[in-house]
Amino acid sequence: MARxxxxxxxxxxxxxxxxxxxxxxxxxxxVLRPDLAQPLRDPLDDEILLxxxxxxxxxxxxxxxxxxxxxxxxxxxxxxxxQQPVIGICLGAQLLAHAAGGTVEPLTCGVPALQVRxxxxxxxxxxxxxxQEPLLRGLEASELMLHWHGDRVRLPAGAExxxxxxxCPEQIFRLGARAYGLQCHGEVLERDLQRWLEEDxxxxxxxxxxxxxxxxxxxxRRWGARAERQGRRLIDNLLDLLVQTTPASPLS
Numbered sequence: 001m002a003r004x005x006x007x008x009x010x011x012x013x014x015x016x017x018x019x020x021x022x023x024x025x026x027x028x029x030x031v032l033r034p035d036l037a038q039p040l041r042d043p044l045d046d047e048i049l050l051x052x053x054x055x056x057x058x059x060x061x062x063x064x065x066x067x068x069x070x071x072x073x074x075x076x077x078x079x080x081x082x083q084q085p086v087i088g089i090c091l092g093a094q095l096l097a098h099a100a101g102g103t104v105e106p107l108t109c110g111v112p113a114l115q116v117r118x119x120x121x122x123x124x125x126x127x128x129x130x131x132q133e134p135l136l137r138g139l140e141a142s143e144l145m146l147h148w149h150g151d152r153v154r155l156p157a158g159a160e161x162x163x164x165x166x167x168c169p170e171q172i173f174r175l176g177a178r179a180y181g182l183q184c185h186g187e188v189l190e191r192d193l194q195r196w197l198e199e200d201x202x203x204x205x206x207x208x209x210x211x212x213x214x215x216x217x218x219x220x221r222r223w224g225a226r227a228e229r230q231g232r233r234l235i236d237n238l239l240d241l242l243v244q245t246t247p248a249s250p251l252s
Contacts, residue, residue, distance in 0.1 A: 002243050003047045004029045007040065007072065009054030009091060012195045016187040017232050018050055018087075021239055034068035040075055048085045048242050051076070051092030053185070055203075057151055058094050058104040073099050083247030085178045087238060093173075093181030094153055100175050101156035107149065107168055116167065117150040117207035121219045121227065124163045124171050124184055135162065135172075135180075135237050143234075144227045145171075145184035148196070150207075153183065177245045180238060186231030190224045 004022045006015050008031050015022075015029065022029045032038050035054070043049045051072065060066050061073065076099035079086045088096035094104045109116045123142045130136035153170040155161060163172030163184075171183045188196070197204065197213050204212040 002027055002239075003044070005041075005043045005047045005049050006031045007049070007051045007092070008033055009035050009052060009056065012192070012199055013053050014192070015050060015052065016189045016192055017228070017235050018187050018239075020189075021232065021235050025239070034072065040068065040071055042075060042078060043084055043086075045084075048087065048239065049079055051086070051088045051095060052187075053090030053092060053148070055200075056091065058098050059151075069095070076100075080175065080179060083176060083178050085242035085245070086180075087242070088179075088181045089187060090149055090183060090185060093183050094151060096175070096179060096181045097153040097155060097159070097170075097173070100159070100179075102159065103154040104151050105154065107152045109167060115150070117203070118147040118165065118167045119149075119204055119207035119212070120147060120216045121145070121223055122147050122165050122167070124165055126163045126172075127161055133162070134241055135174075135234070137237050138233045139230060143230045144223050145186055145231065146188050146193070146227065147184055148200075148203075149183060153181070178242060178247065180242075186234045188231075190220060190228055193220060193224075 004027055006029060008014060019029055032040055034040055056066055061069050072095055076096055080100055098104055106115045107118060108114060121144050124145045125142040126136050130139045152168050155170055155173055160174045162174060165171055168183060173181045197216060201213050208215060
């Protein structure tokens, strides 16, 4: 039996479907909140590390008020060096890529480049054939996912890109066999999205305009049930893969 060790950065951004998937497997789940001054720890041999999202970013690594961000990066470097299983979601994916030698920068679009935010429901297109890629088993060639970010990752050498959107190419990536980053949010339950929309309404309006919250509500009524179902399928595939894989050899 595996365990899930979760690093959470904000009350509203919890493990969601990951918690449900862990419970269905009979796994124990532990949540660490560095934003509430809870200490971090390295995962045990039978634990999968899950690093969730949040409004802070890699650009704030030097901020004394967010000193724990640097501690997270150091932890992720150790996890990658040991080839322990790890999943990064949104901010977690950015921290994971940074720890592996990649970079994170503002998301821009057009010429001249204008800074944009990717918020709401949008299609993630998979670069591989879902029938040939175990992570994508049971998914279509593209699936609607929830997006909530204004940065993008530049992947480190050796990373494998698995999914993209039109606005942000680096949506799903793999580092080796035991580390995955997801810029998109497959973990958010429909019932939890309401709180995101209430507490982060200004961010949504900045991205989509004054009708942005209502637009996401309408899109959720139209697509939310399927997106939640397919997000759970992706998460189940991911957890199955990480339980089955073992490190090839220690990294130097």
